[in-house]
Amino acid sequence: MLSIIYVLLVLFQIKTTNVKTAYSFTPAEIDWQIQRMNMFPPALARLGYIMEVKREVQILEKLQNNFFTVVDFKEYFPNRLPYILSPFVLTGLYFFVSERRKWQLVYYSFFVSIVLLTIIGSNAKYGPILVFPYFAFFVFLSVSKIIRRVKK
Numbered sequence: 001m002l003s004i005i006y007v008l009l010v011l012f013q014i015k016t017t018n019v020k021t022a023y024s025f026t027p028a029e030i031d032w033q034i035q036r037m038n039m040f041p042p043a044l045a046r047l048g049y050i051m052e053v054k055r056e057v058q059i060l061e062k063l064q065n066n067f068f069t070v071v072d073f074k075e076y077f078p079n080r081l082p083y084i085l086s087p088f089v090l091t092g093l094y095f096f097v098s099e100r101r102k103w104q105l106v107y108y109s110f111f112v113s114i115v116l117l118t119i120i121g122s123n124a125k126y127g128p129i130l131v132f133p134y135f136a137f138f139v140f141l142s143v144s145k146i147i148r149r150v151k152k
Helices: 002-016 027-038 042-052 055-071 083-098 104-120 132-151
Strands: none
Touching: 002 104, 027 042, 042 055, 055 104, 083 104, 083 132, 104 132
């Protein structure tokens, strides 16, 4: 049942994401590329072309930007989640990673979600909703561990 919900959430994320904007450049970005390419000395003009204009390098740069956007906690706090949840999310993430054998299916699906958001970008209409259930899980895990330790 959870796998069906996960697949539906993935399809919803893909459907609401504008992938074209994730891999296209704004006129300002193109202008910056041209300026950086012109900074190379004439002897290294070919290297400047490769680093700034080659499609493969541009795609790798976009993938890198997408990845760091997905894993950046500043993207989620305070815009999508209140700051009050940040310690619970981080504590829950710690418990989640330290007990990854116990939560193996959730662990792998979390990383599949990060990889998918890295590929398609997080420019979705509703944001990177694919990771929000994991944040809720981290908060739940953190609160349950804290309550369990307080009761002892």
